Each structure stands twice: as structure tokens, then as C-alpha cells.
Amino acid sequence: MFLNRKRSWDARGMECEKCGFDLTAYRGCQQVTLRCPKCGKSYDLGEFASKMDDDFEEEMGFVPMDRI
Numbered sequence: 001m002f003l004n005r006k007r008s009w010d011a012r013g014m015e016c017e018k019c020g021f022d023l024t025a026y027r028g029c030q031q032v033t034l035r036c037p038k039c040g041k042s043y044d045l046g047e048f049a050s051k052m053d054d055d056f057e058e059e060m061g062f063v064p065m066d067r068i
Contacts, residue, residue: 011056014048016041023048025056
């Protein structure tokens with residue numbers, strides 16, 4: 001059912017503070033992290049909450065938040 005979901009997607013409108021490259025969102029088992037594919041710097045989602053669009057939130061909806 002959810003096995004075909006993407007593990008990563010472009011985080012449009014979210015840029016790396018270090019190098020200015022567009023960030024990529026990576027979906028893990030319990031969290032989503034934002035990472036720069038160029039320099040590797042990681043960011044907390046909270047830093048970019050105001051820049052999340054509907055498509056980003058749709059992808060987030062498939063991340064199980066409470067697995068315990």
C-alpha cells in the first residue's frame with residue numbers, strides 16, 4: 001500500500017543557508033529531514049515550516065509519526 005511512496009523529494013522554495021542550493025526532503029521511518037544534496041548540511045523541519053507548500057505537506061502525510 002505505502003511501499004511505493006518516494007523516500008525523498010525536492011523541497012521547493014527551501015534553500016541551504018550554507019551554499020544556496022535547493023534542499024531535498026528525506027523520509028525516514030519516524031521523521032523527515034531536510035538536507036542539502038550539494039554540501040550535506042541537515043536542517044530541522046521547524047526552520048522551514050513557513051515555506052512548506054501543499055505538495056510538501058501531502059508527502060509529509062505519508063510519514064508515520066507515532067510508531068510506538
